Amino acid sequence: MHHLIPLLVAVPLLGAALLVATGRVLPRIAAEITGFVVSGGTAALAVVLLLNSEPPMVEWIGGWLPVGGESVGILVVGDGPALGMATAVSLLTLAALAYAWRYFDEPLGGHSGAFTALMLVFQGAMCGFAIAGDLFNAFVFFELMSVVAYALTGYRIDEAKAVQGALTFGVVNSLGAYAMLMGIALLYARTGELAMTKIGRGLDATGHGGPDALVLASFVLVLTGLLVKAAAVPFHFWLPDAHAVAPTPVCMLLSGVMVELGAYGVWRVYGTVFAGPGGIPAADLTRALVTLGTLTAAIGAVMCWYQRHIKRLLAYSTVAHTGLFLVGLGILTPEGDDGVALYILGHAGVKAALFACAGVLLDRFGSVDEHALHGQARRLRATGVMFAVGALGLAGLPPFGTALGKSVTEEAVGGPLTLVFVAASAITAGAVLRVTARVFLGLGPRPEDAEYETSGSDEEPETSGLLSRIPDTMTTVPAVLLAAAFAAGVAPGFGAVVARSVNEAGSGGAHVFVHWTLTGVLLGVASSVLAVALAGLAVTRPGWTAAPGWAAPLRRLQSGHVGDYVAWLLMGATVLGALALPGVLGS
Amino acid sequence: MHILPYLVAAYVFVTGCYGLATSRNLIHAVGCLAVCQSATYVLLLAVGYRDGATAPVFSDIAPGSRPVVDPVVQALTLTDIVVGATVTALLLALVLQIAKRHGTVDPDELRELRG
Amino acid sequence: MNRLRLWLLAVGGAGLAALLVAACLDLPGFGGRRHPYGDRAVQASLARHTANTISSVNFDQRAYDTLGEMSILFAAVLGCVVLLRQARDEHRDRPEPAEVARPVRRYALLVLPVALVTGLYVVAHGQLSPGGGFQGGVVAATALHLLYLGADYGALERVRPLGVYETSDAVAVCAYLVLGLASVLAGTAFLANTLLPYGTFNTLSSGGTVPLLNAAIGMEVASAVVVLLAHFLDQAVEIEEEQGS
Numbered sequence: 001m002h003h004l005i006p007l008l009v010a011v012p013l014l015g016a017a018l019l020v021a022t023g024r025v026l027p028r029i030a031a032e033i034t035g036f037v038v039s040g041g042t043a044a045l046a047v048v049l050l051l052n053s054e055p056p057m058v059e060w061i062g063g064w065l066p067v068g069g070e071s072v073g074i075l076v077v078g079d080g081p082a083l084g085m086a087t088a089v090s091l092l093t094l095a096a097l098a099y100a101w102r103y104f105d106e107p108l109g110g111h112s113g114a115f116t117a118l119m120l121v122f123q124g125a126m127c128g129f130a131i132a133g134d135l136f137n138a139f140v141f142f143e144l145m146s147v148v149a150y151a152l153t154g155y156r157i158d159e160a161k162a163v164q165g166a167l168t169f170g171v172v173n174s175l176g177a178y179a180m181l182m183g184i185a186l187l188y189a190r191t192g193e194l195a196m197t198k199i200g201r202g203l204d205a206t207g208h209g210g211p212d213a214l215v216l217a218s219f220v221l222v223l224t225g226l227l228v229k230a231a232a233v234p235f236h237f238w239l240p241d242a243h244a245v246a247p248t249p250v251c252m253l254l255s256g257v258m259v260e261l262g263a264y265g266v267w268r269v270y271g272t273v274f275a276g277p278g279g280i281p282a283a284d285l286t287r288a289l290v291t292l293g294t295l296t297a298a299i300g301a302v303m304c305w306y307q308r309h310i311k312r313l314l315a316y317s318t319v320a321h322t323g324l325f326l327v328g329l330g331i332l333t334p335e336g337d338d339g340v341a342l343y344i345l346g347h348a349g350v351k352a353a354l355f356a357c358a359g360v361l362l363d364r365f366g367s368v369d370e371h372a373l374h375g376q377a378r379r380l381r382a383t384g385v386m387f388a389v390g391a392l393g394l395a396g397l398p399p400f401g402t403a404l405g406k407s408v409t410e411e412a413v414g415g416p417l418t419l420v421f422v423a424a425s426a427i428t429a430g431a432v433l434r435v436t437a438r439v440f441l442g443l444g445p446r447p448e449d450a451e452y453e454t455s456g457s458d459e460e461p462e463t464s465g466l467l468s469r470i471p472d473t474m475t476t477v478p479a480v481l482l483a484a485a486f487a488a489g490v491a492p493g494f495g496a497v498v499a500r501s502v503n504e505a506g507s508g509g510a511h512v513f514v515h516w517t518l519t520g521v522l523l524g525v526a527s528s529v530l531a532v533a534l535a536g537l538a539v540t541r542p543g544w545t546a547a548p549g550w551a552a553p554l555r556r557l558q559s560g561h562v563g564d565y566v567a568w569l570l571m572g573a574t575v576l577g578a579l580a581l582p583g584v585l586g587s
Numbered sequence: 588m589h590i591l592p593y594l595v596a597a598y599v600f601v602t603g604c605y606g607l608a609t610s611r612n613l614i615h616a617v618g619c620l621a622v623c624q625s626a627t628y629v630l631l632l633a634v635g636y637r638d639g640a641t642a643p644v645f646s647d648i649a650p651g652s653r654p655v656v657d658p659v660v661q662a663l664t665l666t667d668i669v670v671g672a673t674v675t676a677l678l679l680a681l682v683l684q685i686a687k688r689h690g691t692v693d694p695d696e697l698r699e700l701r702g
Numbered sequence: 703m704n705r706l707r708l709w710l711l712a713v714g715g716a717g718l719a720a721l722l723v724a725a726c727l728d729l730p731g732f733g734g735r736r737h738p739y740g741d742r743a744v745q746a747s748l749a750r751h752t753a754n755t756i757s758s759v760n761f762d763q764r765a766y767d768t769l770g771e772m773s774i775l776f777a778a779v780l781g782c783v784v785l786l787r788q789a790r791d792e793h794r795d796r797p798e799p800a801e802v803a804r805p806v807r808r809y810a811l812l813v814l815p816v817a818l819v820t821g822l823y824v825v826a827h828g829q830l831s832p833g834g835g836f837q838g839g840v841v842a843a844t845a846l847h848l849l850y851l852g853a854d855y856g857a858l859e860r861v862r863p864l865g866v867y868e869t870s871d872a873v874a875v876c877a878y879l880v881l882g883l884a885s886v887l888a889g890t891a892f893l894a895n896t897l898l899p900y901g902t903f904n905t906l907s908s909g910g911t912v913p914l915l916n917a918a919i920g921m922e923v924a925s926a927v928v929v930l931l932a933h934f935l936d937q938a939v940e941i942e943e944e945q946g947s
Binding site: 600 | 722725726737740744748753754755758759771779782785832836904934
């Protein structure tokens with residue numbers, strides 16, 4: 001069984017290569033069917049492997065099994081979290097391909113399968129990153145996933161915004177990846193190994209009773225790369241610029257799983273490389289991740305609230321939620337890990353569904369602007385209902401999967417940080433509900449324009465013309481995704497299974513029981529009520545919720561200037577170093 | 588100096604970042620990104636060096652007759668170079684489209700995405 | 703330049719520089735003897751009769767990294783094809799014949815076959831001597847472009863049917879993957895180099911599947927570079943914006 005793990009990468013890549021090889025003669029419909037079969041087959045393989053992942057599997061590629069504990073090969077891991085992420089990636093790719101089915105405009109003479117092929121490579125790359133057990137190999141798949149994502153983000157070359165967003169995305173993410181590679185080189189110099197577990201053991205063996213500057217620097221550099229991907233403040237600036245402009249099926253993957261893979265990478269790398277006595281002490285990691293996570297949640301939520309470009313608004317809500325994921329992972333408890341795993345799964349379904357609905361607006365009206373679309377979409381009832389349901393899922397209304405994950409994480413985090421969870425989810429959900437009320441119901445007066453903002457008007461639809469009727473696929477896909485997010489919360493035993501497989505892989509094997517609690521349900525309901533109240537206030541009293549003076553500087557930081565973003569990245573690395581410094585000085 | 592090559596790598600990386608942050612031309616910025624990446628080549632190769640060693644190719648030396656440098660970092664650097672070249676190509680393609688759509692390659696003049 | 707950015711850059715850059723310098727002080731001295739992975743890689747390479755250890759690492763021990771690397775190249779080429787397509791408001795012009803100085807023409811046409819053969823040689827001897835699929839592939843692809851320098855774009859286009867190169871790029875990727883999957887079908891690990899005999903040390907057929915994977919990479923890199931350059935050259939030579947847009 002374990003020999004099949006690398007096929008999660010090989011199969012989508014092979015599918016993509018076949019599509020390109022035959023692209024000149026293949027009709028579009030055949031290319032799309034091939035995409036479905038390959039992507040679906042990979043998803044099925046991921047599910048089968050996931051069901052067999054207890055006890056966790058390890059595969060040495062090329063059959064280079066360790067001799068006397070030493071190997072020259074690369075290992076991939078087949079434990080619950082790795083295969084769970086691969087499954088989520090594959091299912092979401094399948095959903096995105098279904099969403100793009102036939103209607104997505106592919107203006108490429110003679111390359112009928114190019115978009116599908118890129119999506120398949122993206123799927124393979126994300127699976128490869130999820131199962132990587134070797135640090136350099138993780139870098140390779142990190143880059144592969146980035147390269148495909150840049151190309152897909154800039155796919156609509158006729159749009160000025162799209163190419164700018166894609167370049168910003170490319171420069172910032174590549175710089176993050178090179179920082180990560182510097183860190184990997186430092187770790188190799190110290191330990192002479194590349195497999196994550198071997199590096200971890202090497203640090204423990206060669207450390208002089210604790211971490212030194214080299215460990216700190218490599219920790220900061222590797223985490224910089226991963227946190228750029230996870231869009232933690234202040235590494236997050238690229239995300240709204242890229243996610244707002246990428247084609248909708250791509251947004252579903254970027255926001256649904258790619259950003260979360262950054263958080264997953266932090267969990268994996270800290271747990272295997274830096275968690276030992278020679279690594280970074282737990283208190284320092286907690287300080288770093290909780291601080292950055294809280295900031296990310298706060299800034300993401302505030303910025304989300306003041307957007308009028310609907311896809312950009314959803315992108316900021318992804319920033320806010322990854323902040324919550326980082327807080328949950330940062331406290332380093334089994335309960336926190338379980339909660340975040342469930343939260344990520346639920347969030348993937350909800351967020352992808354919301355992007356799918358925003359895509360419907362774009363293809364129907366050629367705009368994703370909350371102000372311009374005011375009252376325009378009254379007749380898109382199904383989409384409107386799904387948008388509202390998605391917003392409630394985002395708020396964590398029980399019994400959505402997001403609610404279960406959020407409640408478990410809140411319980412694990414405890415104390416004042418619970419407030420961050422409630423506030424961030426309520427504000428982001430409130431913003432989405434506000435959009436629903438204005439765009440789909442036409443409530444309230446048409447809001448006034450601000451001075452420094454990105455408007456979502458005058459966009460090209462992604463279909464070959466404005467749609468007069470919404471195709472069934474574009475309604476079914478978000479419905480299925482929302483149903484999946486709902487099922488994740490209500491399916492009996494699902495939470496327990498996720499928790500067991502996460503704990504099996506990390507958390508020192510401690511088993512915890514995951515279930516709904518009264519506090520969790522009440523907090524979930526409170527977030528949802530708060531979200532509805534905020535949305536109601538915004539619609540009926542626009543003056544009260546308009547951007548106050550203190551939010552203006554915050555908005556100015558998001559300048560769209562790649563130089564600013566790079567400067568923030570350097571600043572972020574320095575802050576990360578400062579947050580983790582006490583443990584190094586203390587040893 | 589026993590650590591000079593490492594310091595060179597650090598210097599190259601920071602210089603590249605400086606150029607990237609202060610760039611007034613996106614083509615120059617993509618070049619600066621390549622400079623940052625060169626730092627990783629220098630660091631990897633420096634890490635793998637062994638005093639008095641030769642290349643790890645045994646077609647003309649007998650195995651064991653001379654020390655060889657670490658072959659792993661050389662392979663990693665090769666991978667890294669390919670990654671760098673392709674990323675540069677892709678980013679330049681995007682810059683080309685920016686020049687067409689915005690009529691400029693000065694990042695100060697791109698005003699589409701903000702707030 | 704705005705002041706906030708300068709401040710961020712100063713503080714962030716200083717912090718990062720301090721971190722890097724502190725790390726350098728803790729690194730093992732330059733030229734040290736301890737390279738455990740490197741030593742194991744040399745042993746493994748010799749055991750499988752591959753004279754060039756770097757090729758053994760690339761195409762045998764860490765062939766999975768090379769798979770990712772090859773995919774990056776493949777994806778970047780596909781991405782460039784997508785990004786550098788003819789936009790809605792553009793059209794294609796026929797390239798104009800160019801005047802080339804006689805010495806340039808003579809030199810280019812003289813060196814072209816030499817460069818091509820050198821490239822193929824470097825690919826073929828990947829497991830024996832420094833070089834391999836990546837390096838040789840780039841040399842071979844650049845050789846073709848001497849025709850652009852020595853004659854003109856039209857001449858290059860005649861020897862460069864783009865569709866063929868795009869297909870061969872994808873076919874090479876398929877070949878690499880199929881070689882990897884063959885060992886899974888044979889019941890061992892993905893990309894295991896156990897299907898073919900390892901041959902006589904220091905000959906062209908040594909190293910098991912190393913020469914085959916190396917050849918696949920050579921083919922992929924050569925085709926990919928040709929396609930990549932073609933799209934950039936098209937932008938420079940052929941694709942024109944519509945008037946008035």
